[in-house]
Amino acid sequence: MYVAVKGGEQAIDNAHLLLARDRRGDPAVPELSIDQIREQMTLAIARVMAEGSLYEPDLAALAIKQARGDLIEAIFLLRAYRTTLPRFGDCVPMDTADMSIRRRVSAVFKDLPGGQILGPTFDYTHRLLDPDLAIADDERPCPIVASVGAEPVVAPHILQILDREGLVEAPQSGVDAGVEEDLTRTPLEFPACRELRLQALARGDEGFLLALGYSTQRGYGRTHPFAGEIRIGEVELSFVPAELGFEVPLGAVTITECEMVNQFRGSETQAPQFTRGYGCVFGQSERKAMSMALVDRALRANDLGEASGVPAQDEEFVLSHCDNVQATGFVEHLKLPHYVDFQAELALLRQLRDDWSEKRIAKADADRSAKEQQEEAAE
Amino acid sequence: MSDLPEYNFAYLDEQTKRMIRRAILKAIAIPGYQTPFASREMPMPYGWGTGGVQVTAAILGTDDVLKVIDQGSDDTTNAVSIRKFFARTAGVRTTTRTPEATIIQTRHRIPETALGEHQVIVYQVPIPEPLRFLEPRETETRRMHALEDYGVMHVKLYEDIAQHGHIATAYAYPVKVDERYVMDPSPTPKFDNPKMNQCPALQLFGAGREKRIYAIPPYTRVVSLDFEDHPFERTRISGACSLCNSTKAFLDEVITDDQGGRAFMCSDTDYCEQARSRIGPLS
Ligand SMILES: [Zn+2]
Numbered sequence: 001m002y003v004a005v006k007g008g009e010q011a012i013d014n015a016h017l018l019l020a021r022d023r024r025g026d027p028a029v030p031e032l033s034i035d036q037i038r039e040q041m042t043l044a045i046a047r048v049m050a051e052g053s054l055y056e057p058d059l060a061a062l063a064i065k066q067a068r069g070d071l072i073e074a075i076f077l078l079r080a081y082r083t084t085l086p087r088f089g090d091c092v093p094m095d096t097a098d099m100s101i102r103r104r105v106s107a108v109f110k111d112l113p114g115g116q117i118l119g120p121t122f123d124y125t126h127r128l129l130d131p132d133l134a135i136a137d138d139e140r141p142c143p144i145v146a147s148v149g150a151e152p153v154v155a156p157h158i159l160q161i162l163d164r165e166g167l168v169e170a171p172q173s174g175v176d177a178g179v180e181e182d183l184t185r186t187p188l189e190f191p192a193c194r195e196l197r198l199q200a201l202a203r204g205d206e207g208f209l210l211a212l213g214y215s216t217q218r219g220y221g222r223t224h225p226f227a228g229e230i231r232i233g234e235v236e237l238s239f240v241p242a243e244l245g246f247e248v249p250l251g252a253v254t255i256t257e258c259e260m261v262n263q264f265r266g267s268e269t270q271a272p273q274f275t276r277g278y279g280c281v282f283g284q285s286e287r288k289a290m291s292m293a294l295v296d297r298a299l300r301a302n303d304l305g306e307a308s309g310v311p312a313q314d315e316e317f318v319l320s321h322c323d324n325v326q327a328t329g330f331v332e333h334l335k336l337p338h339y340v341d342f343q344a345e346l347a348l349l350r351q352l353r354d355d356w357s358e359k360r361i362a363k364a365d366a367d368r369s370a371k372e373q374q375e376e377a378a379e
Numbered sequence: 380m381s382d383l384p385e386y387n388f389a390y391l392d393e394q395t396k397r398m399i400r401r402a403i404l405k406a407i408a409i410p411g412y413q414t415p416f417a418s419r420e421m422p423m424p425y426g427w428g429t430g431g432v433q434v435t436a437a438i439l440g441t442d443d444v445l446k447v448i449d450q451g452s453d454d455t456t457n458a459v460s461i462r463k464f465f466a467r468t469a470g471v472r473t474t475t476r477t478p479e480a481t482i483i484q485t486r487h488r489i490p491e492t493a494l495g496e497h498q499v500i501v502y503q504v505p506i507p508e509p510l511r512f513l514e515p516r517e518t519e520t521r522r523m524h525a526l527e528d529y530g531v532m533h534v535k536l537y538e539d540i541a542q543h544g545h546i547a548t549a550y551a552y553p554v555k556v557d558e559r560y561v562m563d564p565s566p567t568p569k570f571d572n573p574k575m576n577q578c579p580a581l582q583l584f585g586a587g588r589e590k591r592i593y594a595i596p597p598y599t600r601v602v603s604l605d606f607e608d609h610p611f612e613r614t615r616i617s618g619a620c621s622l623c624n625s626t627k628a629f630l631d632e633v634i635t636d637d638q639g640g641r642a643f644m645c646s647d648t649d650y651c652e653q654a655r656s657r658i659g660p661l662s
Contacts, residue, residue: 008459076424083420084386187415187590190518316516326425326588330505333426336457339450339631340487340646344549344568346632347614352543 023068037061046254046283047071051324052078053184053203054085055253055282072205076325083184090180092238092247096257096280097160099233100152103284107227108261114155119232120284158229159259159276168261168274190316197299197319198292202281204322206288212312213294221310223297224263225277232256232284256281258289262297267305275304389436389469395419399437399592403583406594411556412524413507418590428461428486429587431503435484438499438583439465444472446480451488451629451646458486477649487550489571491628491650494580496597502565504586507593509553509563529561532604540609549614555602556595570614570629575601618643623654 024031038045038061048060052075060078067073103119106112118124162168172194183199192200201209216223234254238247258279266272277297279289298312307313321327387393395417402416421429439445445465449458453475461484462473474480477492486503494500510520513531523529532553539547546552552569556562564572565584575582575595582595595601605611619626621642628650630643645651 008454008456009463012456012459076420079420080422084392086392184417184420186417189415316518320517325420329425329427329429330588331426332424333505336427336486337450337455338487338566340568340629341550341566343629343631343646344570344614348547348549351545352547355543 023066032065034058034061034065037064043284044069044071044074046281046285047206047288048074048078050282050285050288051075051203051205052082054078054082072324072328076328079325089239089242091250092240094235094237094253096231096235096255097156098154099231099235099255099257100252101155101231101233102152103232104153104155104229105227106158106229109158109161112155112158112161114153117153121286152233157259159261162228162261162274166273169264169276171276188319190319191302192315192319194296194300197315198278198280198296200319200322201279201292201295204292205324205327206285206291208322208324208327209291209295210287212298212318213291215310216294216298216312221298221301221308221312223260223277223294225260225294225297226262227290228259228261228276230256230258230286230289232286254283256283256285256289258286258293260290260293260297264304270304275300386468388441389439389465389471390422391419391433391436396437399433402592403434403437403594406583406592407581407596409560410595410599411560411562411593413586413591413593415590416592418587421587423460423464425588426505427457428484428503430585430589430592431484431486431501431587432461432464432585433587434501434583434585434592435465435482436469438501439469439471439482441469441471443481444474444479446474446477446483446649447485448483448488448490448647448649449486450631451490452648454648475649476653487566487568488629488646489567489574491645491647492653493574494578496579498580500578500580500582502567502582502584504563504565504584504589504591507563507584507586507589507591509551509561524560527559532561536604536606540606545609545612546605552611553604555604557599558602561604562593562595562601568614568629569603569611570616572601572603572611573613577601620645620651620654623651623658625651625654 038057041061041064044064045057045060048063048071049055049057052060052063054060056078059081060074063074063077064071066077101114101117103121104114104117106116159168159171163170181193181196183196188196188200215221217225232254234252236252237250239250240247256279260277260279261274262277264270264273264275275297277293277295277300279292279296281288281292295312295318298310299315299318301307301313302315311317389396391399398417402414406412406414418430418433421432423429423432435445445462447453447458447462447465449455452458453462465471466473477483477490478495481497482499482501483490483494484501484503489500508517508520510523510532513535514520514523523531536546539545548569550568551563551566552572554562554564554572554575564575577598577600578595579597581597584593586592603611614629616626616628616630618630620628620630622644625645628645628647631646633642633644634640635642645654
């Protein structure tokens with residue numbers, strides 16, 4: 001006699017124990033510290049903070065450790081914590097023109113005020129595995145020199161310079177328009193304003209935005225982009241407490257900002273000019289900032305009268321699917337039990353198959369008798 | 380980082396609960412209408428019942444007795460996990476007995492035991508939009524609901540009949556609520572649809588990822604979509620539960636050996652246990 005499987009509770013507890021064991025790995029190897037992760041996995045920290053929408057390197061490091069290096073799981077951990085935090089208010093809009101720049105490149109002007117600053121980049125490394133890195137720190141022959149870094153610089157945005165001639169559209173500011181919506185506090189409705197779109201993209205999955213941005217370069221909604229400027233550095237944030245009435249600095253965040261310049265042939269009401277695609281993310285993440293700028297520009301296709309129905313231009317498609325915490329949840333929920341639905345489908349399928357066989361038999365019978373009649377008639 | 384976060388009763392903060400309750404009240408006022416709400420990120424993944432959990436958290440009081448089922452069973456892993464979550468964050472009494480519960484959170488089933496006026500049933504909903512697989516765009520489906528433009532749904536059902544001779548939908552079978560909104564009953568088998576009609580209990584539906592709440596107030600007319608000449612047919616149960624002999628309950632099929640041996644048993648484990656305690660064990 002079959003007895004129903006019991007013991008879900010015990011199974012869950014055991015799964016948690018196994019998870020903890022596997023997270024730790026071989027106990028003979030020293031355990032990773034939060035400090036190590038924060039200091040040496042900075043780009044992973046950046047991604048988790050950006051898509052987790054919470055700037056807190058220590059908690060991001062903890063999340064990465066707890067998630068065994070699964071960054072989407074770490075992002076989820078950070079989001080679930082973020083949602084419980086009280087909101088004090090909104091900070092003063094940050095001005096990225098005041099950024100202490102550590103890296104800044106422009107693909108449109110050779111030289112510019114403030115200069116091109118290569119900074120810490122993989123761009124010109126040869127992707128050869130470095131055996132030196134496999135040697136423990138204290139045994140390594142040449143210690144890292146800390147003196148190459150120049151002082152951070154402050155410089156105006158490059159598009160500002162083009163702007164004087166009216167060659168580039170003026171930047172749009174949600175602050176001026178009084179837009180203070182937050183998609184984590186109000187459900188997103190379509191059509192969404194650009195500010196909400198940018199919020200969704202800033203939280204959106206790097207891989208998803210990368211693929212969408214890439215698709216625009218391959219002809220699915222071409223935007224003729226130039227990397228006007230990419231800058232990475234620290235920007236100060238401040239807050240005006242109602243009881244004080246003046247700005248109080250809160251600290252600085254590292255961000256990556258990308259302004260794409262895109263061709264625009266003009267329309268009946270607008271003269272031809274360059275348009276902008278904008279990307280801005282926490283931490284150092286050029287791939288994400290650039291992808292975001294491409295997708296932002298593609299999503300403006302409707303307003304600019306160039307929409308051609310490709311995925312990257314489709315606001316509902318992009319915004320409904322860019323969140324990896326939502327996506328991973330819904331994809332992975334397929335592993336939850338679906339016995340009941342499957343049972344209902346099974347019964348339906350059996351019925352459909354019986355109907356199908358009956359019909360076939362009936363048809364074969366009809367065909368045979370028709371053939372016999374024909375033969376009789378021929379005789 | 381050493382200070383551990385303290386959570387509010389039933390996890391959500393009171394502001395959030397208030398926001399969810401406002402959405403619930405609106406949903407009750409417009410039966411079957413999908414009310415947008417500012418769904419929060421929950422400490423369990425989307426798809427694991429975050430909508431249902433938020434609705435339950437918003438209505439849960441200290442005197443409530445909670446039952447959680449998944450696939451009709453109190454012992455499936457996710458039902459265990461959600462029940463534990465509320466036992467831990469709210470300290471409420473939990474039960475597996477359907478009549479004892481004041482709130483029943485469910486995924487994919489409605490209990491076989493009839494619900495009463497003292498109860499609220501909270502459904503976990505993956506895709507709240509019954510028109511979604513006919514029209515992927517939210518902007519379009521909202522317009523269709525506003526205009527009561529359900530032509531595509533009737534065409535789909537008609538095509539089923541033309542092709543198969545009957546409506547080939549076994550679960551998430553669409554219903555019309557209070558003669559106005561077409562509604563997705565969540566992925567319950569169509570066997571459960573008649574239980575929604577004129578139900579004395581309040582029925583609440585939460586879709587976390589899609590950020591929608593909808594409701595059926597007590598004693599509301601809920602009709603499964605059909606045609607005059609092809610009326611809705613409840614799935615007939617063939618066979619009997621091998622544990623309690625019931626022929627009236629929805630049965631799960633279990634594979635008993637590697638020779639294709641099969642057995643059936645009640646999907647509603649509480650119902651099955653009660654039936655067995657009445658008749659004594661089958662030999
Ligand atoms: Zn039974």
